[in-house]
Amino acid sequence: MATMQDVANLANVSLATVSFTINNSKPVSPKTRAKVEQAMKELNYRRNAVGSALARGRTHVLALLYPALQHRLSPTSVRFFTSAADQARLRGYNLVLWPMSNEAEAVTELTSSGLVDGVVLMEVQLDDPRVTELSRSNIPFALIGRTRDTTGIPFVDVNFESAVETAVDRLIQLGHTNLVLVDGGGGDQLLGGYGPVARTRKAFGEVTAQRGLSAAIMSGLHSSAGGRDLAKEFAAQHPDTTGVLIMNEHAGPGFVAGLQQAGYRLPRDISVLAIASSVDTASMAEPEMAVLISPADELGRLGVDALIDQIDKKDDPLPQLLIECTYSPGATMGKAPRKKP
Amino acid sequence: MATMQDVANLANVSLATVSFTINNSKPVSPKTRAKVEQAMKELNYRRNAVGSALARGRTHVLALLYPALQHRLSPTSVRFFTSAADQARLRGYNLVLWPMSNEAEAVTELTSSGLVDGVVLMEVQLDDPRVTELSRSNIPFALIGRTRDTTGIPFVDVNFESAVETAVDRLIQLGHTNLVLVDGGGGDQLLGGYGPVARTRKAFGEVTAQRGLSAAIMSGLHSSAGGRDLAKEFAAQHPDTTGVLIMNEHAGPGFVAGLQQAGYRLPRDISVLAIASSVDTASMAEPEMAVLISPADELGRLGVDALIDQIDKKDDPLPQLLIECTYSPGATMGKAPRKKP
DNA sequence: CTGAAAGCGCTTACAG
DNA sequence: CTGAAAGCGCTTACAG
Structure with a gap:
């Protein structure tokens, strides 16, 4: 060379x-x-970018931290990544997906290596040691997601609270009064207090209470098989429920299939609405699910903007944005039945 | 610092x-x-890794090149990535997913930047300008996939030829004599001569001819909706076919759903076998598909090994490996019907 | 076992 | 508008 x-x-x-x-x-x-x-x-x-980086103190590489433990990337996560990478390139940076363990130590190693100019963090927990570590470091960062306490922390996130309200109200309008929220909040995710799950559950509890509905919550694995199991369990435990919100992208299609195996006809006997998911996933189900689409593209783009603005020292106000989901109809939404299935 | x-x-x-x-x-x-x-x-x-990299001439970062155009990552691709990253870490390297356009120019930019010590290339075309470019550069690389001419090029790939043979023979054993291969080889992929599609088609043609079977090929989009459309088309065009090989991970579940909408009962009327896919995807379908599982974990691991061996100048023989798929049963395989559906 | 010094490939005040 | 030189944070012959 x-x-x-x-x-x-x-x-x-x-x-x-x-x-x-x-x-x-x-x-x-x-x-x-x-x-x-x-x-x-x-x-x-x-x-040579390395020589240049040493002299400048900038590599022009951004890392999107990705929890290596999680062996599945939902279509929605892929969209984050893709749109984030596009936006980064547009602004003169390379954004790479950097798999790493969930430990704060791994974050320290990356941020203090000088290899990247900034970090976008995905899959944020309510109390996330990695965020603490990032705050302590001097490296610019932005969250896609948010911690419990967001003081002084730049983030962009889905407005789960309003998504839940929208979803519940759509079901109410169709006459449903007995609802179940199905999520993927078991195991690991609950331990760490995974933000989306915690926020959705809380909002679901509040909204249904306020509207005077019967409501329950179920959790299952992140797989189609998990979805089928959930459906079986659901049929046994909630015979009177006629409306389901599901926030578990990998389990969605299996859940819908499982309901039908259990004897439900959709949407005559039961309505199902996916939350913070994608049309991709919704259309894997048979019949296609109605879905509140996660604004993944926008989140990826805005997350990168928030990050680069900091690196470039634009002293804009601290970016803290909540983005709305958008409704996409599907064949799983219908009027509540008069009698139970 | x-x-x-x-x-x-x-x-x-x-x-x-x-x-x-x-x-x-x-x-x-x-x-x-x-x-x-x-x-x-x-x-x-x-x-500081940048100072160290400049002095050593090594960054200890490997890039897994990922075509940014492709807005979907199949579960199988995610498994490549995850296992490759794990293996890299085990050997003291960081492997990052580096999205980039499909142009050779983008490859040059990365390889000549000095930012990465080596490159693993995914989604290889039969005649891939990026491979030409990598060969010209002095940077070590390895393919997951392979070009038409593999002389002097290190790669690991799925043994599509033997997978097709296995699939066809399993269907023959069940009495099927009229087969269709469904793939995702339309549009972009065909232009470039996407390796897996081209190799599978060729093998399918050869094996079915050799066994004296009726055979046809269909292509569709990479989505559930694409799968449903394919099923409709299939029902219209191939009423006598009783066995389907499907190599289109995103379309699989939709195809199975579409068949049933078209009046087929599985596996009584028709058998479906997914090729080079994953249990994840197979279990999204209802009923769960039988599948020849892509050895994604092994490919990721071996690809990284091949790459690091070159970087470390282990003068091992050029790694050129074909890995077999493994069969996983499902509810979509059954004996051929006596009459047509 | 330890250290002084050159060098990796750039950028950037500083001087002209 | 152009250049000589210091410096970014390390590694590594070379010498002792």
């Missing part, structure tokens, strides 16, 4: 001038510029 | 000695080591 010095030699200018030319950091005469560009072309020169 | 020089000052040793201590690159007396370690602790010192 040719170095900047090689280019300077060939062009008969100084190393500094090559740098000025490449970075447009100082005026360079057209003649000199031409010489330098010619030399770069001849040598097929590419600036 | 404290630098190595700060540590040296505090410990009253030279910068070099701190480096020797950290890297175990030269013997250091226990006394000196203790002083250095004490100083590091006090300053909460972390080695």
Whole structure:
């Protein structure tokens, strides 16, 4: 690989001038510029990013932290990632998916390595040691999700509270008065207090109480098999329920299939509405589910904007944004039946 | 952030000695080591990876190139990524998912930046300009997948040829003689000659001809909706077919649902076998599909091994490995019916 | 076993 | 507009 010095030699200018030319950091005469560009072309020169990073103190790489333990990425997470990467590129950065353990120590290692200019954190827990660690570090960061206490912490998140309210009210309008929330909040996720689950449960409890509805909550695994099991359990435990909110992307299609195996016809006997999910997932189910679509693209884009604004020291007000889900109809929503299935 | 020089000052040793201590690159007396370690602790010192990378010429970061255009990652791709990342960590490297356009130019940019020590390439086309570009560069690389001509190119791939043979023979054993292969090879993928599709089609043609079967090929979109459409089309065009191989992970569940909407009962009227897919996807379908499981974990692991072996200059023979799929039963395989549906 | 010094490939005041 | 030189934070022959 040719170095900047090689280019300077060939062009008969100084190393500094090559740098000025490449970075447009100082005026360079057209003649000199031409010489330098010619030399770069001849040598097929590419600036070494590591040398540049050391001198500048910036690598122009952003890391999207991804919990390696979680062996499944939902379509919605993939959309976060894709839109975040696009936005980063648009603003002159590379965004990479950086898998790592959930421990704060791993975060420290990355942030203090100097390898990345900033961090976007996904899958945030209510009390997340990684966020504490990020706050302690001097590296800019932004959350997709949010902790319990968000003081001074830049984040973008789904407005789960309003999504739940919307979902419940849509079911009420169809005459449903006995609802169940199905989520994926068991096991690991509950321990750490996974934000989306905790917030959705709380909102569900409050909204249903306020509206005077019967309500219950169930949890299951993040897989189709988990969804089928949930359906079986649901049929046994909640024979009077006619409306279900499901926030468990991987289990959704299995749940719908399981309901039908248990004898329910959709939407005649029961209505199902997926929350914070995607059309992709909803259309995997048979029949296609109605869904409140997670604003994944927007979250990824805004998360990266929040991060880069900090890096570039735009002293904008601290970004703390909640984005709404949007409703997409499906064949799983219908009027409440007169009698139970 | 404290630098190595700060540590040296505090410990009253030279910068070099701190480096020797950290890297175990030269013997250091226990006394000196203790002083250095004490100083590091006090300053909460972390080695700056950029400085280290510049001096060593190694960043210890590997990139898994991921085509940014493709807005969906199949469960199988996620498994590649996860297992590759685990294996990299085990061997002292960080593996990150690096989204980029499909153009060779983007590859050049990355490889010549010095930011990564090696590259694993996914979603390989039969004639892939990115591979040409990687070969031209001096950076070590490995493919998950393979090009048409694999001379001198390290790769690991699914043995699609034998998977097709296995699949066809399983259907033959059940009495099926009229088969259709459903894939996702339309549009973009065909233009570039996407390896898995091309190889599977070729093998399907050869095996069915050799066994004297009726055979046809259909292609559809990579989505559940695409799968439903395919099923409709299939019902109309292939009324005599009783066995389907499907290699289109995103469309699988929708295809199975669509068949049933079209009046087929599975597996009485028709058998469906997913190829190079995952149990995850298979169990999204109702009923659960039988599947030849892609050896994604093994491919990710072996791909990274192949890459790191090159970086570490282990002059092993060029790794070129084909890994077999494994069969997992499902409720979509049954004896061929006497009459047509 | 330890240290002084050169060098990795850049950027950027500073001087002209 | 251009250049000589210091410096970013490390590693590693080389010398002792």
